[in-house]
Amino acid sequence: MIRFLHASDLHLGKPFGGFPEDVRARLRQSRQEVIARLAGAAREGGAAHVLLAGDTFDQETPAPTTIRHALNAMQAASDLTWVLLPGNHDSLAASELWRVLAADRPGNVILATDAAPVDLGGAVLLPAPCPVRHPGRDLTEWMDDAETGEAIRIGLAHGGVHDFRPGEDAGPGPAGVIAPDRAERANLAYLGLGDWHGRLRIGPATWYSGTPEADSFKPHAPAGALLVGIAAPGARAEIAEVETGALRWARIGLDLVAGEDGVARHDAALPPLAERATTLADLVVTGRAGLAARAALMAAIRAAAPDFLWHRADLGGLAVSQELADLDQIATSGALRRAAETLAQEAAEGADAAARHAAHAALARLFEYRMEE
Numbered sequence: 499m500i501r502f503l504h505a506s507d508l509h510l511g512k513p514f515g516g517f518p519e520d521v522r523a524r525l526r527q528s529r530q531e532v533i534a535r536l537a538g539a540a541r542e543g544g545a546a547h548v549l550l551a552g553d554t555f556d557q558e559t560p561a562p563t564t565i566r567h568a569l570n571a572m573q574a575a576s577d578l579t580w581v582l583l584p585g586n587h588d589s590l591a592a593s594e595l596w597r598v599l600a601a602d603r604p605g606n607v608i609l610a611t612d613a614a615p616v617d618l619g620g621a622v623l624l625p626a627p628c629p630v631r632h633p634g635r636d637l638t639e640w641m642d643d644a645e646t647g648e649a650i651r652i653g654l655a656h657g658g659v660h661d662f663r664p665g666e667d668a669g670p671g672p673a674g675v676i677a678p679d680r681a682e683r684a685n686l687a688y689l690g691l692g693d694w695h696g697r698l699r700i701g702p703a704t705w706y707s708g709t710p711e712a713d714s715f716k717p718h719a720p721a722g723a724l725l726v727g728i729a730a731p732g733a734r735a736e737i738a739e740v741e742t743g744a745l746r747w748a749r750i751g752l753d754l755v756a757g758e759d760g761v762a763r764h765d766a767a768l769p770p771l772a773e774r775a776t777t778l779a780d781l782v783v784t785g786r787a788g789l790a791a792r793a794a795l796m797a798a799i800r801a802a803a804p805d806f807l808w809h810r811a812d813l814g815g816l817a818v819s820q821e822l823a824d825l826d827q828i829a830t831s832g833a834l835r836r837a838a839e840t841l842a843q844e845a846a847e848g849a850d851a852a853a854r855h856a857a858h859a860a861l862a863r864l865f866e867y868r869m870e871e
């Protein structure tokens with residue numbers, strides 16, 4: 499009998515360029531802290547081992563604090579055994595990283611740097627460490643012939659699964675060279691994979707755990723890990739998904755039709771107030787709205803934005819229609835009225851899409867200025 503937690507792609511030290519410095523620091527910190535949350539999930543599920551299927555570190559040369567804090571967090575969870583597999587970001591080509599890990603690792607951390615059986619006590623682990631960033635061959639092949647006696651066999655690998663379906667019909671997950679039926683071929687009770695950042699089932703005993711702390715707005719399942727229990731050699735793996743993410747990445751799509759209450763739709767689409775401080779929100783507004791509706795929506799967006807850890811709103815896909823009443827609200831006569839009418843005409847009949855878009859935007863801005871007054 500063995501119970502373990504399968505996780506991957508912690509990407510400790512990921513820089514998250516493009517975000518403001520305070521947000522970047524928070525994103526890095528939440529990844530670092532996911533080690534303690536994984537430990538909690540393992541204990542709660544009665545697992546004695548945490549298997550990390552590659553890309554524990556984001557870079558080949560992480561900052562010394564990134565490495566040390568990770569090892570210290572694993573050492574703090576001394577009741578658990580941690581297994582680190584070299585992935586593509588932290589392949590064995592990162593020789594200095596693996597030298598430091600070997601020198602500094604606490605006793606409860608195993609480095610799966612050789613394609614050779616590792617005794618986990620109750621099961622044998624068959625790791626497929628990445629020697630370089632792009633190995634270009636199926637590193638799990640050796641598992642077929644690995645000699646383990648009667649033991650429960652568990653595979654651990656990092657990379658894309660070979661997809662036999664033609665390009666267009668290819669399912670989610672990274673395209674690669676790992677045989678999707680490796681678990682059957684190599685008589686594995688379970689094959690834990692890393693590389694794909696969303697949780698994904700390849701077969702009954704073959705899973706990508708996904709990253710335990712989300713790192714993008716891709717529509718993945720909630721970030722977490724997989725709790726796996728295998729009762730005996732030949733027994734079916736019992737697999738449970740556990741959530742371990744601290745921060746949410748929410749892409750919020752708002753597709754409006756002319757005449758509808760965009761503010762109500764916007765407010766209803768936002769996550770609960772209590773979650774917003776730990777949420778990165780990426781609002782994408784499309785469809786069509788009148789000038790007044792657009793201005794009201796902009797005000798609602800501006801009001802809600804400070805609730806969030808990070809917030810971005812893209813209204814580039816929102817077509818704006820203006821009515822006579824809208825122009826009247828800008829001005830009924832004089833230079834502003836003439837400017838509004840000129841912009842409205844350009845927005846409708848401009849020479850090209852860029853000119854029409856700019857005229858739309860300028861008219862919307864003019865309307866907002868007047869409403870602010």
Ligand SMILES: [Mn+2]
Pocket residue numbers: 507509553587693694
């Ligand atoms: Mn990765």
